[in-house]
Amino acid sequence: MKLGTLVLENNLLLAPLQKVTTAPYRRFCREFGKIGLVSVPMLYTKRIQNNPRSVLSDLHKIEKERPISVQLIGSDPIALRESIDFLESYQFDVLDINAGCPSKKAIKAKEGGYLLNDLKKLSSLIKIATKYSSHLVSLKIRTGFKNSDNINNLAKIVNKSSVDFITIHGRTVKDRFVDTALDLKAVKRLKELLKIPVVGNGNINSPQSAKLFLDFTKVDAIMIGRESMGNPEIFHQINTYLKEGVEQILNNNLTKLKKHIELYEHCINNYLYENIEFPYPIERYKFVELKRNSIWLTKNIHPSTEIRTKISLTKTLDELRDIFEQIFDN
Numbered sequence: 001m002k003l004g005t006l007v008l009e010n011n012l013l014l015a016p017l018q019k020v021t022t023a024p025y026r027r028f029c030r031e032f033g034k035i036g037l038v039s040v041p042m043l044y045t046k047r048i049q050n051n052p053r054s055v056l057s058d059l060h061k062i063e064k065e066r067p068i069s070v071q072l073i074g075s076d077p078i079a080l081r082e083s084i085d086f087l088e089s090y091q092f093d094v095l096d097i098n099a100g101c102p103s104k105k106a107i108k109a110k111e112g113g114y115l116l117n118d119l120k121k122l123s124s125l126i127k128i129a130t131k132y133s134s135h136l137v138s139l140k141i142r143t144g145f146k147n148s149d150n151i152n153n154l155a156k157i158v159n160k161s162s163v164d165f166i167t168i169h170g171r172t173v174k175d176r177f178v179d180t181a182l183d184l185k186a187v188k189r190l191k192e193l194l195k196i197p198v199v200g201n202g203n204i205n206s207p208q209s210a211k212l213f214l215d216f217t218k219v220d221a222i223m224i225g226r227e228s229m230g231n232p233e234i235f236h237q238i239n240t241y242l243k244e245g246v247e248q249i250l251n252n253n254l255t256k257l258k259k260h261i262e263l264y265e266h267c268i269n270n271y272l273y274e275n276i277e278f279p280y281p282i283e284r285y286k287f288v289e290l291k292r293n294s295i296w297l298t299k300n301i302h303p304s305t306e307i308r309t310k311i312s313l314t315k316t317l318d319e320l321r322d323i324f325e326q327i328f329d330n
């Protein structure tokens with residue numbers, strides 16, 4: 001399938017999830033099945049402007065993960081321009097502009113989801129991105145700020161721009177993550193209004209929900225976020241279901257958990273020891289990555305709560321390893 005001129009192996013995208021979809025995480029998910037496009041979570045344009053070194057670890061070795069997208073969040077045109085210039089030396093495929101983040105910090109700074117309230121500003125940022133970036137440009141939005149009334153105006157702006165594709169999370173900014181607020185009708189409407197490919201996102205947590213989303217909205221591709229946390233097989237499950245109608249059930253157990261943790265560690269090590277020096281203390285980085293992910297990977301494993309509690313109390317990599325030994329030797 002194609003998003004703009006970018007050819008992807010399939011129509012499944014891994015969502016940008018701040019502090020979650022790190023390089024080891026993205027590589028780990030890709031070990032389980034094909035993912036058309038992965039994304040570096042949002043980088044603040046102001047941070048890049050003030051201290052570019054602070055984002056080096058986020059961009060470390062991204063050229064090894066192509067096709068990959070890098071997302072920027074910010075509302076200051078100069079910071080955006082400077083961030084784009086800074087990113088030009090990196091090899092990646094898509095520059096994504098965040099116009100959906102509902103965090104208090106983003107709304108206060110008039111960036112992310114706030115931009116859906118200020119289409120003039122959004123339009124000017126799109127112009128900068130499409131003019132100065134040599135990469136494809138995409139936009140990640142929600143259905144609107146308080147409601148989806150602005151969708152027609154937004155579509156007009158996007159249709160006049162040279163944005164290559166758009167991702168829409170089917171909720172308003174105000175609705176944050178409220179389950180019942182998912183509005184597939186608004187996603188479908190946007191798809192009908194736009195000339196460019198549309199990626200749909202929101203609550204896709206099973207092969208069935210993926211099919212339902214695609215069938216109802218007719219979007220070109222789908223993006224999966226939270227379900228991948230603890231279920232890296234979701235992409236493979238969806239792919240198999242869409243292609244062959246075969247359902248693969250998540251069947252976690254301790255043997256699988258052990259394998260997953262070993263594989264995750266392998267992904268961290270490969271990432272850290274690839275040629276250039278990693279700009280952060282390695283032991284700490286490994287510990288934080290491994291701890292966070294080993295907790296998620298206990299999803300559906302008995303006794304999950306007990307294992308999670310033990311893991312969550314660890315404070316060092318050695319303690320974490322001791323706990324793994326205890327868990328797997330019993």
Ligand SMILES: Cc1cc2nc3c(=O)[nH]c(=O)nc-3n(C[C@H](O)[C@H](O)[C@H](O)COP(=O)(O)O)c2cc1C
Nearest residue numbers: 015016017018041042140169202203204224225226
């Ligand atoms: C922990 C977390 C971090 C997120 N970080 C980002 C981000 O950096 N950029 C972004 O566009 N969306 C971010 N999102 C939103 C997701 O990309 C996605 O749109 C949302 O989770 C809905 O998809 P899902 O139901 O498949 O998780 C984040 C969501 C979560 C839960």
